Amino acid sequence: MTDLGFIHRFIPATQPGLPPLLLLHGTGGDENDLLPLGEQLSPGAALLSPRGKVLENGMPRFFRRLAEGVFDLADLKARTLELADFIAAARTAYALAKPVAVGFSNGANIAASLLLTRPELLAGAVLLRAMLPFEPQAPPDLAGKPVLLLSGSNDQMIPAASSERLIEVLQAAGADLVYKALPTGHNLTQNDLIIAAHWLKEFGLENL
Ligand code: MLT
Numbered sequence: 001m002t003d004l005g006f007i008h009r010f011i012p013a014t015q016p017g018l019p020p021l022l023l024l025h026g027t028g029g030d031e032n033d034l035l036p037l038g039e040q041l042s043p044g045a046a047l048l049s050p051r052g053k054v055l056e057n058g059m060p061r062f063f064r065r066l067a068e069g070v071f072d073l074a075d076l077k078a079r080t081l082e083l084a085d086f087i088a089a090a091r092t093a094y095a096l097a098k099p100v101a102v103g104f105s106n107g108a109n110i111a112a113s114l115l116l117t118r119p120e121l122l123a124g125a126v127l128l129r130a131m132l133p134f135e136p137q138a139p140p141d142l143a144g145k146p147v148l149l150l151s152g153s154n155d156q157m158i159p160a161a162s163s164e165r166l167i168e169v170l171q172a173a174g175a176d177l178v179y180k181a182l183p184t185g186h187n188l189t190q191n192d193l194i195i196a197a198h199w200l201k202e203f204g205l206e207n208l
Helices: 035-041 073-094 106-117 160-172 190-206
Strands: 008-011 021-024 047-050 054-056 059-061 065-067 100-104 124-128 146-152 176-182
Touching: 008 035, 008 073, 021 035, 021 106, 035 047, 035 100, 035 190, 047 073, 073 106, 100 106, 100 190, 106 124, 106 160, 124 190, 146 160, 146 190, 160 176, 176 190
Parallel strands: 021 047, 021 100, 100 124, 124 146, 146 176
Antiparallel strands: 008 047, 054 059
16 A cells, blocks of 8 residues: 555454554565564554655665664654654544554664654554664653563664663653563564563553
8 A cells, every 4th residue: 555655554453452553664674574573463453564765775764874873863853753644644544543653673763763752643662672763852751651672682783872771761751661671682582572462462451
């Protein structure tokens, strides 16, 4: 589907009462990549999966970077707002409740950027291998916003200092943060799936 401003896939819910998942892929992924993950994490939930519009050597991303871990902040801001518009349009088009963002790597970074910029659009977020995408000018208000952050303690792509700074910013903003550093690298493991699925289940129960 190319409407609503982003090429995307939408899979309607088959179970009532589960929050929709907004799936945000990593660099080089696309709108198909995380659908199996979404199905595993929350069986029967609606899945909304856009493709990032920036191309880096042919690889889709959600915003430009100047080098690994060095972001084009003007582009990041514009792309975050563009994605925010897509979420609002998709909620209307598909009659969706507020989604929980589930982002991996570059997708986790734009999910964090959405949380810091337009927190009212998300019911919560699962950030898999995220860093602080930008230093907020004013402290955001994330009071009670459920966020799960899973890092890899041997991740070569995400500097530990930057995910630690993300934790500080989320905690200072009042987010209801669950953080775990898993004994792994950048790639996702079975542990990520188990922890994220459990977190989403609790999330669903608390928000029924
Ligand atoms: C980013 O650019 O968002 C991070 O470096 C993660 C990635 O490589 O996608």
